[in-house]
Amino acid sequence: MVDFALTHAWLVPLLPALAFVIIVFLTRPYARLSSTVAIAAIFSSFVLAANIAYGVFTNPGFIEKPLVYSLRWFGMEGFTVDVGVMLDPTSAMMLFMVSMVATLIQIYSTGYMHGDPQYSVFFSYLSLFAASMLGLVISSNLLQMFILWELVGLCSFLLIGFYTFKVSAREAAKKAFITTRIGDFGMMLGLLFLQIVFGTLDLVGLAERVPNYEQFGISLGLLTLIAILLFIGPIGKSGQFPLHVWLPDAMEGPTPVSALIHAATMVVAGVYLVGRTLFLFAEVPGAAEVVAFIGAFTAIFAATIAITQREIKRILAYSTVSQLGYMMLALGVGSLSASMFHLWTHAFFKALMFLGAGSVLHALHDKADVWEMGGLIKKMPITGWTFVIGGLAIAGIPPFAGFWSKDEILLVTLEYAKHGHALGYLLFFFAAVTAFLTAFYMWRLIFLTFFGKEKPENHPHESPLSMTFPLVVLAVLAAVGGLVGTPWANVWGEWIHFGDVHHGDPNYALMILSVVLAVAGIGLAYRLYYQDEEKQLAKQLAERYQSLYKLSYNKYYVDELYAWFTRTVVDAGAKALYWFDIYVVDNIVNGLAGVTKLSGQGMRFLHTGKMQTYALVFFLALLVITVVLAYGNPTLAGSLGGVN
Structure with a gap:
């Protein structure tokens, strides 16, 4: 069983992902069946994770050399991307912890969410959430991790705003989504820099190349910029100052969601990413x-x-x-x-x-x-x-x-x-x-x-x-x-x-x-x-x-500061750009369009597509040329007068 688990670790995130699909398309009308499917899937993942952890922690070879197996996703000249699994003590510990906590939370949810009209939907979201985090944990490269990182963010958005009838829940979900997007944009820039500079996003490959960054023609300053850009993502995901404002509002979701986000999934993803890339920060x-x-x-x-x-x-x-x-x-x-x-x-x-x-x-x-x-x-x-x-x-x-x-x-x-x-x-x-x-x-x-x-x-x-x-x-x-x-x-x-x-x-x-x-x-x-x-x-x-007391109770007015900045700077800037667009950009574009339109209207009288019109124009043009040549030349005009 241990050997099977080690070579089939991809089943750990796949099982709850399949539970999500089954609940959405098959068992959604049947509440108890949906929760049974979800719990059976995540418990099976926990059993596999426990065997993986046992296999890793009883084999000292995993300390120095992780087990990595992957498949080619796509490739082109100079750029290839694999999807794969990386198992070492850190990822094995995370698999065990996440799957166990997620299992207990889903069992708890059967009582807490009893009678909720969206009971099956809730368990489908929990299954997708667990699958996303478990997939992130075993990712062998940063691009694969980033895709699952975003899927974790999507699940948190859906679960924080699960009570759609509550305005506060909807606003909290949007706040979490927008705030973490700010961090994710910085992280994406960091990933692009890593790919451009080192030619790979594979974790093992980067761990070998980053310590020799000078051989790749980059300076310590650029490497520092890359590290800080990458860290912006975890600042948002793990609720670090100043992007911490979304995390306390995440409590608007059902309490099992709060437990899952705060203990084993969303927020620890940022810490895990920094830990996985510590070879970069060490340089x-x-x-x-x-x-x-x-x-x-x-x-x-x-x-x-x-x-x-x-x-x-x-x-x-x-x-x-x-x-x-x-x-x-x-x-x-x-x-x-x-x-x-x-x-x-x-x-x-x-x-x-x-x-x-x-x-x-x-x-x-x-x-x-x-x-x-x-x-x-x-x-x-x-x-x-x-x-x-x-x-x-x-x-x-x-x-x-x-x-x-x-x-x-x-x-x-x-x-x-x-x-x-x-x-x-x-x-x-x-x-x-x-x-x-x-x-x-x-x-x-x-x-x-x-x-x-x-x-x-x-x-x-x-x-x-x-x-x-x-x-x-x-x-x-x-x-x-x-x-x-x-x-x-x-x-x-x-x-x-x-x-x-x-x-x-x-x-x-x-x-x-x-x-x-x-x-x-x-x-x-x-x-x-x-x-x-x-x-x-x-x-x-x-x-x-x-x-x-008021300063602490009102959270140092950070939320109010962001709201003020949005109203006075962002909204004012947007309004200024709006008026610039209306009166400058639009007038230039509309003016050029008007000139083009008038030119076209004038030319339409010449280009009718009728042969008779072209013949008439041709005859008139010859007549004009003849008259100009005749009366515009004094010698020719005098000879014509003498004849008369």
Whole structure:
């Protein structure tokens, strides 16, 4: 089975793609049958992915030389494109994680979407979404990856705007589509440059050629430009500043969609692309510093917004933006291992918390304000305690998964600073403060939602087994999923890394600092939102620092700034171009057309197509010529007069 899976890895994305086709054309009228087809397909993909992962991680040869097999798609002189599969520890890990999380989310969706009139359509979209991401993960070249990258974007558009009767959902879908298009345009330019300069978009080929870029006649400056252009795509896809504005609005889709986007598909695609092309960023330190700084700034920027938000899914959304910043920071300082490790653990605890939020919304009939909740853990113990496990994991409390991956990012950032990089200690400061803020805002959400006084107007109930079973599985993974990357085991770093394997000793001082920051954040949230039952201290702080509170609550007015820019610059520019087109371009074009028209109308009297007319014109022309020659010549005119 393992050998079959390794040589037929293309079946992993193909099976959910076939499920999409079957649901659309055959089973759409039959809701339960559609969900059964979708779940059977993605579970089969998970079984294949698990066998692939086993085959890869039990064969040390995959560390240095990935398994690549491909077919010629099309070719011409000087340009060929293959479609193929590339399997190595990174892609094997991603296949396993994406297929497993997608399977659990689809099982959860059978309960969450029960009774929805578009039930079958929803599962067809989920199947296509999973197929697109799984295909992207195993792509052997950047063009193939870009096509599937765009298909992932299409699926996110369809699912974010799934509730078409809601204006907010339609607007959020358009916002996501347009914002990510900006990033994708930059990425496309980067891909074109890579193809022109190096003659290939094959990942293995580029990894061999990019370190020898001088032999291809390009400068470090041009290579830096290419890297930054390529990075613009992940900025949009992974919600990095300043193209982060679409990601919090993606919560307008059904909650399973939010879990899939934020944990395993859309947003991690950008991180995965940078990880796949880390050989490029390693050659251009300037571009790598851009990646690191944008990641660190995004992490602390989004965290300072999350601390004041009121809607449960919006808090989680800004948390995702912040955690993605952590992953980009790790890539920017050159650590594929730390970035992919946090991507791995984040998938479990973030999927857990989004599905937990969906369970809460399901119980409270879509009441989303955490200040209107309280005491839900008594009526919803499975949802509540699994959510608490997710909160411990993301806060970084050992031995939960998030502690190990977050600590690894702090460690590689500190080492980056010690190696003399100018931004190093600033990046570490951003990461450390973000760790404190993450624990604070996440446990603020937990205390407000699950603990404290119950609200008498709420009548919560535990969700059905189809929804709680995935929560339990994800809670177990959020608890133990990070043990593969402990500094003592060092299993993760041995397999997933870029360059030399890191064998540093455990930094106990940093571990203690990390735990202190997490406990301090949880302690502050406990003091403000649990111990103070009336929340008076929290309200007093908000009033005392009202300007800062409003700045955070209104997301630093970035959306308003973009709206102002659109109205005053884009719309004004468009209006100016409109008037230029009407009064300048149109008048020139219309004037030339008028001259042509008048000329044509004049010539139509000469070119009638009738032989009689041409004969008459010919006779008249001869007559005129004769008269001119006769009366225009004095000698000839005099002789004619003498005759008379």
